[in-house]
Amino acid sequence: MKILLIEDDRRASDYLTKGLRELGHAVDQAFDGEAGCSVALAGGFDVLILDRMLPKRDGLEIVKALRAVGSTVPILILSALDEVDERVQGLRAGGDDYLAKPYHLEELAARIDALARRPRDSAPISRLKVADLELDSRNRKVTRANRKIELTTREFQLLEFLMRHTGQVVTRTMILEAVWDYHFDPKTNVIDVHISRLRQAIDKGYDVQLLHTIRGSGYTLTDDP
Amino acid sequence: MTCNYCTLFVDLATRSLMIHKAMQIRPFARSSIARVAALNGLLLAASMMVVLGTVYLWTSRILASEGDELVSVETQSIGADFREKGLDAFVTEMIDRAEDPWIRGGIYEMRGPRGDFLAGNVVVLPELHADAAGWAEFDVDVVHGEASVPRRIRGRILTLDHGFRVLVGHDVQDRLAFRSVMLRSLVWALAMVILFGSLGGWWLGRRISRTAQAITKSAGRIARGDLGERLPISGSGDEIDALVSRFNDLLGRVDTLTGTMRAVLDSTAHDLRGHLNRIRGAAQDAQQAAREPAQVESTAIVIAEIDRLSDTLQGLLRIALAESGTAPLDAVDLSRLAAELVEFYEPVSAKGQLSSVIEANLYVRGHRQLLAQALSNLLDNAIKYGGAAPILVRLVAEGEMAILSVQDGGVGIPEDQRELATQRFRRLGGASGLPGSGLGLSLVSAVARLHQATLRLEDASPGLRASLRIPLER
Numbered sequence: 001m002k003i004l005l006i007e008d009d010r011r012a013s014d015y016l017t018k019g020l021r022e023l024g025h026a027v028d029q030a031f032d033g034e035a036g037c038s039v040a041l042a043g044g045f046d047v048l049i050l051d052r053m054l055p056k057r058d059g060l061e062i063v064k065a066l067r068a069v070g071s072t073v074p075i076l077i078l079s080a081l082d083e084v085d086e087r088v089q090g091l092r093a094g095g096d097d098y099l100a101k102p103y104h105l106e107e108l109a110a111r112i113d114a115l116a117r118r119p120r121d122s123a124p125i126s127r128l129k130v131a132d133l134e135l136d137s138r139n140r141k142v143t144r145a146n147r148k149i150e151l152t153t154r155e156f157q158l159l160e161f162l163m164r165h166t167g168q169v170v171t172r173t174m175i176l177e178a179v180w181d182y183h184f185d186p187k188t189n190v191i192d193v194h195i196s197r198l199r200q201a202i203d204k205g206y207d208v209q210l211l212h213t214i215r216g217s218g219y220t221l222t223d224d225p
Numbered sequence: 226m227t228c229n230y231c232t233l234f235v236d237l238a239t240r241s242l243m244i245h246k247a248m249q250i251r252p253f254a255r256s257s258i259a260r261v262a263a264l265n266g267l268l269l270a271a272s273m274m275v276v277l278g279t280v281y282l283w284t285s286r287i288l289a290s291e292g293d294e295l296v297s298v299e300t301q302s303i304g305a306d307f308r309e310k311g312l313d314a315f316v317t318e319m320i321d322r323a324e325d326p327w328i329r330g331g332i333y334e335m336r337g338p339r340g341d342f343l344a345g346n347v348v349v350l351p352e353l354h355a356d357a358a359g360w361a362e363f364d365v366d367v368v369h370g371e372a373s374v375p376r377r378i379r380g381r382i383l384t385l386d387h388g389f390r391v392l393v394g395h396d397v398q399d400r401l402a403f404r405s406v407m408l409r410s411l412v413w414a415l416a417m418v419i420l421f422g423s424l425g426g427w428w429l430g431r432r433i434s435r436t437a438q439a440i441t442k443s444a445g446r447i448a449r450g451d452l453g454e455r456l457p458i459s460g461s462g463d464e465i466d467a468l469v470s471r472f473n474d475l476l477g478r479v480d481t482l483t484g485t486m487r488a489v490l491d492s493t494a495h496d497l498r499g500h501l502n503r504i505r506g507a508a509q510d511a512q513q514a515a516r517e518p519a520q521v522e523s524t525a526i527v528i529a530e531i532d533r534l535s536d537t538l539q540g541l542l543r544i545a546l547a548e549s550g551t552a553p554l555d556a557v558d559l560s561r562l563a564a565e566l567v568e569f570y571e572p573v574s575a576k577g578q579l580s581s582v583i584e585a586n587l588y589v590r591g592h593r594q595l596l597a598q599a600l601s602n603l604l605d606n607a608i609k610y611g612g613a614a615p616i617l618v619r620l621v622a623e624g625e626m627a628i629l630s631v632q633d634g635g636v637g638i639p640e641d642q643r644e645l646a647t648q649r650f651r652r653l654g655g656a657s658g659l660p661g662s663g664l665g666l667s668l669v670s671a672v673a674r675l676h677q678a679t680l681r682l683e684d685a686s687p688g689l690r691a692s693l694r695i696p697l698e699r
C-alpha cells in the first residue's frame with residue numbers, strides 16, 4: 001500500500017515510517033503542511049496520514065483543499081489533542097478517521113488497512129457473505145449454512161461490522177467506536193466478552209471457525225486466517 | 226486548573242438557570258406581576274382612603290357645626306327674650322321670623338303649655354322627641370312653588386317659662402346633599418385610584434419582569450456554556466443596568482480565563498502526547514530490534530508503562546476538559562445512553578447481577594461521550610468492588626432533575642472517606658489490589674460539574690449508591 005505521511009515531528013514520523021515499512025507498506029514522508037499538500041494533490045496514494053497541527057499549512061486545511069478538488073483518497077488524521085471534540089472537527093472537514101497520539105502502531109495499521117480497503121462506491125452492500133455465513137442488513141437476517149442464527153440488535157451490528165471488514169484486523173477501539181460510538185477506554189475486557197458471545201452464536205458447532213483473535217491487535221472474521 | 230471565578234460563575238449561572246427553568250414551568254412571572262400590581266393598587270387605595278376619609282370627615286363636621294351654630298346663636302337668649310318681651314310680643318316675633326323670606330331655611334314652631342299651636346311655619350312639635358341636649362332631626366314637606374319637597378331639618382327644642390315650647394330649626398337638606406355628592410365622588414376617586422394603581426403596578430411589574438426574564442434567558446445560555454453571551458442592558462442607565470454591566474465585566478473575565486485555560490490545556494496535552502508518542506515509537510522500535518529475551522522483556526515493560534502513563538494522562542485531560550467547561554453540550558437521550566451502557570456491561574457482570582429501571586425519554590443537555598464515560602466508570606466500579614451482589618441502575622425524573630444512580634451490594638465507602646473518593650489519584654483501602662488509576666470517580670465528579678449536576682455517594686446498606694442529579698433538558 002502506498003502511504004503519504006505528513007508529520008512535522010521528524011522523529012515520530014521516522015518511527016512510524018519504519019514501522020509501516022516493516023508491515024510492507026511504501027511510505028512517503030512530508031514534514032510541513034505546504035510540501036505535504038502539494039505532494040498529496042499530485043495524487044497516487046492509497047492512504048494519507050496527516051497530523052492535525054502542521055507548520056505552514058494546517059492539517060484540516062489540507063483535508064479541505066483535497067476534498068475541494070474532488071480527491072477521494074482516504075485520510076487518517078493524527079492528533080495530539082483530546083480526540084473527543086477534535087475528532088468531530090476532523091471528520092467534518094472531510095477526514096475519514098481520527099487517531100489520538102500516542103497511538104499503537106497496530107491500531108494505526110489496522111485503521112489505514114480498513115480505510116484503504118473501504119469500497120469507494122457510495123451505496124453499501126446489504127447482503128454480506130463470508131464462507132457459509134450470510135447476513136442481510138435489510139431484513140436483519142443471519143444464516144450459517146442456511147440455518148437461521150438469532151442475534152440481538154447489538155450482536156447483529158457487531159457481526160455486520162466484522163463482515164464488512166472481512167479479512168482485515170479490527171481493533172477493540174475500532175469496534176467500540178463503530179458499534180457503540182464510545183470514544184473512551186472502558187478499562188475492562190468487555191469487547192472480548194461480546195466477541196466471545198458472538199463467536200458462540202456463529203461458530204459453535206461448525207468445523208470452520210470464522211471469528212479469530214489476533215494477539216495484540218484485535219479480531220478478524222475470515223475463513224482464510 | 227479550576228479557578229474561583231469559575232466556581233462562582235457556575236454557581237451563579239446554575240442558580241439563574243434554575244430560576245429560568247422555574248419560570249418556564251410555573252406562571253411565576255405572571256403571578257409576580259399580578260402581585261406587584263395588586264399590592265400597588267392596594268397601597269394606593271389605602272393611602273387615598275385615609276386622605277379622602279379625613280377630608281370627608283372634616284368637611285361634614287364643619288358643615289354640621291355651621292348649621293348647629295346658627296341655631297345655637299338664635300336660641301342662646303331666647304329664654305331671656307321671652308321673659309323680657311312678654312308672650313304677645315314674643316309670639317309676634319316668632320310669626321315674623323317664620324314668615325320672613327330673608328331667613329332662608331329657618332324653621333320655627335311655638336306651642337302653648339297645653340300644646341296649642343301659637344306660631345310657626347311647621348307643625349311637628351307634638352310628635353318630636355329631642356335628645357338630651359335638646360336636638361332633633363326630622364323631615365318636613367316644604368312648599369316650593371307648586372311642588373312640595375321633603376327637606377331634612379335639624380333643630381333645637383326649648384322649653385320656656387310656664388311650659389311654653391319653642392322649636393328653632395335649620396334646613397340641612399343641602400348639607401346632606403352635599404355630603405352625599407361628596408361621598409359619591411370619594412368612592413369614585415377611590416375606584417379610579419385602585420384601577421389606575423393596579424394598571425400602573427401591572428405595567429411596572431411587567432417591565433421589571435421583562436428585564437428579569439431577558440437576564441435569566443441570557444444567564445441560561447451562559448450557564449449552558451455559551452460564555453460569549455452577555456446579559457442585555459436596557460440603556461436606561463438605572464441600577465439594574467449598572468449591576469448587569471458589572472456582571473458582564475465579570476463574564477468577560479471568566480471568558481478570557483476559560484479561553485486561556487483551554488489554550489493551556491490544549492498546548493499541554495499536545496506537548497505531552499507528542500513526547501509520549503515519540504517515546505512509544507522509540508520503545509517499539511527497540512522492541513523490534515531486541516534479540517535477547519531480557520531486552521524483549523524490558524522493552525515490553527517500558528511500553529506497558531508508557532501506555533499506563535498515557536491512560537493516566539488521558540484521564541487527567543478528560544477531567545480537565547470537563548472542568549474547563551468548554552466541552553460543547555448537546556441534547557442527550559440519557560435514557561438511551563443508560564440502557565445502552567447497561568447492555569454493554571451486562572456480559573462482564575455475573576449472570577443476573579445487573580438490573581435496571583430506566584424511565585424513557587429523559588433528555589439532558591450534555592456531552593454524550595463524557596456522560597457515557599462517567600456512567601461507565603460507575604458501572605465498572607460497581608462490578609469491580611461490588612462482588613457478585615446485585616447491581617441496580619436506576620434512572621428516574623424527579624421534578625426538574627434526572628436522577629441516575631448505580632447501586633451495588635459491595636463493601637461501600639465509609640462515610641468519612643466518601644469526600645476523598647472523588648479526589649484525583651485517591652484509591653481507598655482495599656482497592657490497591659485491583660486495577661485502576663484512581664481517576665474514575667474524579668472524572669465522574671468533574672463530568673457532574675460540567676452538567677451542573679451533583680454527585681452523591683450514599684450508603685446503600687450494604688454497598689454503595691452513587692447518584693447523579695442532572696437538570697433535565699426541557
